[in-house]
Amino acid sequence: MAIEKTYAEINEKIKSGKAVVLTAEEVISLVEEKGITEAARSVDVVTTGTFGAMCSSGVFLNFGHSKPRIRMQKVWLNGVPAYTGIAAVDAYLGATELPEDDPCNNNYPGEFRYGGGHVIQDLVARKQIKLEAVSYGTDCYPRKELETFLTLDDLNEATLFNPRNAYQNYNCAVNLSGRTIYTYMGMLKPNLGNAHYSSAGQLSPLLNDPYFLTIGIGTRIFLGGGVGYVAWNGTQHFPGIQQDSAGKSYGPAGGTLSVIGDLKQMKPNWLVGTSFLGYGATLSVGLGIPIPILNEEVMRCVSVTDRDLYAPIVDYSEAYGQRIPGNLGFASYAELKSGRINLNGREIPTAPLSSYPKAREVAGILKNWIQKGEFLLTEPVKLLPSYKDEIASRTLEIKGI
Amino acid sequence: MSPKKIILRFGKDIADKPIIYCLVRDYDLVINILKANVDQNKEGTMVLELTGEKYDQGLAFLKNQGVRVQPLAEEVFRNEEKCTSCGACTDICPSGALYMERPSMEVKFESDNCIVCQICVKICPVKAMEVRF
Numbered sequence A: 001m002a003i004e005k006t007y008a009e010i011n012e013k014i015k016s017g018k019a020v021v022l023t024a025e026e027v028i029s030l031v032e033e034k035g036i037t038e039a040a041r042s043v044d045v046v047t048t049g050t051f052g053a054m055c056s057s058g059v060f061l062n063f064g065h066s067k068p069r070i071r072m073q074k075v076w077l078n079g080v081p082a083y084t085g086i087a088a089v090d091a092y093l094g095a096t097e098l099p100e101d102d103p104c105n106n107n108y109p110g111e112f113r114y115g116g117g118h119v120i121q122d123l124v125a126r127k128q129i130k131l132e133a134v135s136y137g138t139d140c141y142p143r144k145e146l147e148t149f150l151t152l153d154d155l156n157e158a159t160l161f162n163p164r165n166a167y168q169n170y171n172c173a174v175n176l177s178g179r180t181i182y183t184y185m186g187m188l189k190p191n192l193g194n195a196h197y198s199s200a201g202q203l204s205p206l207l208n209d210p211y212f213l214t215i216g217i218g219t220r221i222f223l224g225g226g227v228g229y230v231a232w233n234g235t236q237h238f239p240g241i242q243q244d245s246a247g248k249s250y251g252p253a254g255g256t257l258s259v260i261g262d263l264k265q266m267k268p269n270w271l272v273g274t275s276f277l278g279y280g281a282t283l284s285v286g287l288g289i290p291i292p293i294l295n296e297e298v299m300r301c302v303s304v305t306d307r308d309l310y311a312p313i314v315d316y317s318e319a320y321g322q323r324i325p326g327n328l329g330f331a332s333y334a335e336l337k338s339g340r341i342n343l344n345g346r347e348i349p350t351a352p353l354s355s356y357p358k359a360r361e362v363a364g365i366l367k368n369w370i371q372k373g374e375f376l377l378t379e380p381v382k383l384l385p386s387y388k389d390e391i392a393s394r395t396l397e398i399k400g401i
Numbered sequence B: 001m002s003p004k005k006i007i008l009r010f011g012k013d014i015a016d017k018p019i020i021y022c023l024v025r026d027y028d029l030v031i032n033i034l035k036a037n038v039d040q041n042k043e044g045t046m047v048l049e050l051t052g053e054k055y056d057q058g059l060a061f062l063k064n065q066g067v068r069v070q071p072l073a074e075e076v077f078r079n080e081e082k083c084t085s086c087g088a089c090t091d092i093c094p095s096g097a098l099y100m101e102r103p104s105m106e107v108k109f110e111s112d113n114c115i116v117c118q119i120c121v122k123i124c125p126v127k128a129m130e131v132r133f
């Protein structure tokens, strides 16, 4: 008889402390030993995790009203501008924002030592943050300037709202040119000197629910060390199945998530200000999603291993920047994690950019929360578009007037 | 005898004294200055290679002058709390001092192998690699 479990049944087991929870890494050996059906019967939840740079991240802040009031037109937090084209004392601080006086790449490769992501980490670490604001002054908001210090606890709200996180899969970046290049995929040595990848592979949330059978709007998740929710699909959400020119399938890619949560209950070791030499500043985010084992199909998905998952190998010296389609082939995450891949008969050393040990830690913490009955699963209000929806990406065409 | 690397630290009271000159003149030592730094408070740090017969007397002179002398144990170190074990440095480090342990995928730092090229200090995305004088 087919195995079918509901969210309510799984939550009952979690509440009574009887739920069987494994991480996406642990479940692999169970499935290898017992098979899909038996594993689906015995396991209730599988936890996933990832920790890496996620540029499309930021926080909505409400500062409260000063006396006299100001309708903030421009604000800076520790010298980093935040967007204030919303209500009087609301702002959105983006992870990649830089101080106006940052030398950027004028001093190539630029260091980008402090940006929006670093301010977010300092906020979560309860450090004092300098707030500056200017305005034009109105009859109801007479103040034109302010400068003060605040901590996260002084704010009315601080809502982490990341428009695109948890990329389902990512490129493996190489450099075909004759010079070292500095990218958001790290420092790439000339003439295929190294290859960088950025995914937790078999632990990664969206690689464990490749067809979006369980993850949707309202899914409760681990976000930045606290609890968050899936708000929507992420920007550039183009879920699909990778294929080479011969039509051979290389597994899922292209899905993304938009996530939200209260920054005040997050932790600075899971929201880490990050700087890529020659590229920019960003935020590394710890994110984990519990997957309810509703049936055998879901169990089959979470039992995926690094041997079954592939990253497309892309040249970042030209093909990426010039938006030249195609790739140089595919490498499995098992190969990538071994430290070497083979490309055109050449061995290339590999290194990750996203932390596998941290991904494992996220999945472990989430497992622990669920086992202790502190974290219940939510049934999504609406599932997200999957590969079946065949969403095509649009490009930006440069048109004359 | 191969030259010994030492670190000298001195306060602003002696920053102006010609102590290096004295080491050469009075103790006949061969000096190679690897790094020198005086901060805004005029607190100074210097990394030297020293050789010569009167090595020990030279060191005694320095200590007498109020200079703190330490052997150079580790110039580049890893802030273990900051390092996320992302791995981005492991194929960049030329000496293999930073390397990936498999299958745990934890990044390890073997400071004995470090040649202090400081590439990791520049590329580490979370600034976990630090130079300590």
Ligand code: SF4
Pocket: B078, B082, B083, B084, B085, B086, B087, B088, B089, B090, B098, B107, B123, B124, B125, B126, B127, B128, B129
């Ligand atoms: S690049 Fe930095 S954070 Fe990443 S493993 Fe190396 S030392 Fe650790």
Ligand code: SF4
Pocket: B076, B092, B093, B094, B095, B096, B097, B098, B113, B114, B115, B116, B117, B118, B119, B120, B121, B129
């Ligand atoms: S300073 Fe150079 S040799 Fe030492 S750990 Fe860093 S990259 Fe490796």
